[in-house]
Amino acid sequence: MALSSSIHPILIEDANLENWKVIGSGGFGQVYKARHHKWCCDVAVKLLHYDDGRSSSLLREVEMMRQGSSPYVIQVLGVFKGRPPSSGPSAQLGLVMEFMERGTLASLQDSLCGAPPWPLAFRLAHQIGLGVNFLHSLTPALLHLDLKPSNVLLDWYLNTKLTDFGLARFSYSVTRASKKDSEEEGGTISYMPPEAFDLSYSPTRASDIYSYGILLWSIVTGKQPYANALSSIVRLRIPQGDRPSLEEIRSQAAGRAGITGLMELMVRCWEAKPDKRPSSFECTTMTEELYKMHKHAINDAVHQVLKKLDQKEEESLAEHVERFHITQTSGVNIKNVPTGRPPIQEMAGSWTSNSRVKDVPSPQRANEVAPSQNSKCIFKASAPSSVSAPGFQP
DSSP: OOOOSSSSSSOOOGGGEEEEEEEEEEEEEEEEEEETTTTTEEEEEESSSOOSSOHHHHHHHHHHTTEEEEOOOOOEEEEEEEOOOTTOSOOOOEEEOOOOOOOOBBHHHHHSSSOOOHHHHHHHHHHHHHHHHHHHHHSSOOOOOOSGGGGGOOOOTEEEEOSSSSGGGGTTTTTTTTTHHHHHHHHHHSSOGGGGGGGTOOOOHHHHHHHHHHHHHHHHHHHTTTTSSHHHHHHHHTTOOOOOOOHHHHHHHHTTTTHHHHHHHHHHHSSSSSSGOOOHHHHHHHHHHHHHHHGGHHHHHHHHHHHHHHHHHHHHHHHHHHHHHHHHHHHHHHHHHSSSSOOOOOOOTOOOTSOOOOOOOOOOGGGGSSSOOSOOOOOTTTTTGGOOOOOOOO
């Protein structure tokens, strides 16, 4: 939905929104899905925990994000000011953004229990690169500084858009200033460049490029880097040159076009010295060539994943209905117990509450702007998801 080029962004009040539903939360505040009844569409509303009176700073950030448009960066539709359901007496401030139906890359990885089919993996890599290149091409450049799977949103057909971008680059950012250091660090430390652990760290475009390289590794493997390592160890070893292991990716490269090229791009992106890393333009140029090798198979790959996701959603709904029915059935006799002989309670012996596969939640899920997928695994890509648990590689 295109916005006007006026100086002030659209102000969206609570009277325009209905059917509020919490879909994420974090140190910055909460994220809701809501229905804009005049626009006849769903939107995502990110409300801030803190309003310190500097709303003009937030409006300037919104205006900067609206100066250009890209299909690979989330669109800010306006600024919210009002009282959402179950809130206090004071009005809250937030951003209203387009709603992404398929959640995040992180939730997709959880649902697939691994990486997507190779054609989709190459498209994800290219579209994320396009988003980063767009931000870096603006004047002044917008630095994302928090590239990770939970900040990559997916539309209905699994096209990507970056979210939570650019705000960390501005010292007056209300959104970033309200985040607790522990939450910021805990969710992104594995994607932070080695220079970020220096007390004199000043972020540059190369900071994003490093994170993009780690994100490429996560896309190809379907895993989180250093998943079993203590954050204190990760903080120590990254500046010493340790990176996610490439051994399993190398073992899959034979006979598969483009994997070696993508692996080489990862290594260039996570170079220890920032000036040795490629620009976002170089990354996008390379991923475009790699994606072309697999573009002919992208429709089948996307259809395969969507079919599995929809099947999983139907199974989850059926399970929820069954659980609700059993709960209601077991409660009928309890509420209407007559005096005298106690009633005989029927038992639903065939149902078990352990039928789901429970995944360990990722710490960075807190700031998702889109609905998370069920953690039940429904698909394993034959090539990317066969990578074993990540380790360190010097």
